[in-house]
Amino acid sequence: MQKLVEETDYFILYSLAEGVYAAISKPGQGAWSNAGIVDLGEELVVFDSMSTPSAGRDLKTCAEKITGKKVKYLVNSHYHGDHVFGNQAFYDSTLISTSVTRYLIQKKNIIDDVSKEKQEMEDYLDALKVKIQTLDESSIKSSLENQYNEMSKVLEDLPHLKVVLPEVHFEDILILEGTKRRAELHCNGGGHTPSDTFMYLPLDNIVFMSDLVAEGLHLPLYNPEDFKSILEKVKQLDIDTLIPGHGEIGGKDKLHTFADYVSMISDRSQEAVRNKVPLDLFISSFKTPEEFSKWEGTKGIKGNLTTAYTFYADDN
Numbered sequence: 001m002q003k004l005v006e007e008t009d010y011f012i013l014y015s016l017a018e019g020v021y022a023a024i025s026k027p028g029q030g031a032w033s034n035a036g037i038v039d040l041g042e043e044l045v046v047f048d049s050m051s052t053p054s055a056g057r058d059l060k061t062c063a064e065k066i067t068g069k070k071v072k073y074l075v076n077s078h079y080h081g082d083h084v085f086g087n088q089a090f091y092d093s094t095l096i097s098t099s100v101t102r103y104l105i106q107k108k109n110i111i112d113d114v115s116k117e118k119q120e121m122e123d124y125l126d127a128l129k130v131k132i133q134t135l136d137e138s139s140i141k142s143s144l145e146n147q148y149n150e151m152s153k154v155l156e157d158l159p160h161l162k163v164v165l166p167e168v169h170f171e172d173i174l175i176l177e178g179t180k181r182r183a184e185l186h187c188n189g190g191g192h193t194p195s196d197t198f199m200y201l202p203l204d205n206i207v208f209m210s211d212l213v214a215e216g217l218h219l220p221l222y223n224p225e226d227f228k229s230i231l232e233k234v235k236q237l238d239i240d241t242l243i244p245g246h247g248e249i250g251g252k253d254k255l256h257t258f259a260d261y262v263s264m265i266s267d268r269s270q271e272a273v274r275n276k277v278p279l280d281l282f283i284s285s286f287k288t289p290e291e292f293s294k295w296e297g298t299k300g301i302k303g304n305l306t307t308a309y310t311f312y313a314d315d316n
């Protein structure tokens with residue numbers, strides 16, 4: 001049963017089992033994504049470092065204060081900045097990711113010229129502000145507002161941001177064996193990015209899915225086929241509690257709902273490609289099924305339809 005144990009400027013910390021915590025990000029404060037804290041027995045593993053050095057520091061401090069133990073490992077689930085920009089706070093921990101994720105953090109997130117990056121972010125945020133003012137589509141509008149608030153926090157922290165790369169790598173599975181419990185890191189390829197890791201705690205039936213599951217959000221798809229097969233494999237696990245990368249703590253139903261969403265996007269896109277429906281007509285005539293019509297996302301459902309359509313069209 002989840003129990004609120006701490007609230008900080010960045011997140012609300014819930015206890016899920018003895019020694020297992022979920023840090024659920026508060027909107028617009030610079031955490032941007034959820035994280036996990038697990039007591040292995042002698043030391044801790046933290047899953048994802050949030051979106052800013054400040055939020056990462058808060059997460060580490062909170063983890064060590066609540067448990068009285070040190071963070072031995074920090075895991076990066078995937079390369080996206082909102083999950084790894086807090087890495088530098090874990091300077092005395094061992095950072096872990098898949099080798100693909102490490103490569104992508106290095107390739108896409110390292111900032112060579114801070115003043116240039118700052119200028120680009122300011123320009124982007126100015127343009128975003130104008131776009132928000134002209135929009136009346138509420139689900140996209142509120143997603144963009146959230147992006148604006150979160151990115152403004154990243155911008156504030158940018159002068160102090162130092163992207164730290166994971167030094168320990170794995171390919172498909174890594175077991176962190178503790179005296180109290182084991183944490184399993186699984187990567188079955190990439191659905192949301194080229195490489196996505198989730199953390200499973202078999203003793204507790206708890207899974208931290210990061211951006212392989214989201215709630216009420218058109219989370220960007222990268223590879224719809226691999227996404228479906230990853231989620232099918234996760235369905236085989238015993239799961240009582242699931243923590244998505246964004247959104248509230250839930251159960252296995254969240255996995256099923258998101259798997260249904262990915263399948264729907266995949267099926268409809270394949271059908272359009274098979275019937276030779278042009279992409280623009282496919283998008284403009286698409287009627288979002290009722291159960292996903294209230295979902296948010298900066299590109300709405302169109303972004304994922306485009307990705308999936310292009311994926312299957314390229315396949316033909």
Ligand SMILES: [Zn+2]
Nearest residue numbers: 078080192211
């Ligand atoms: Zn992501």
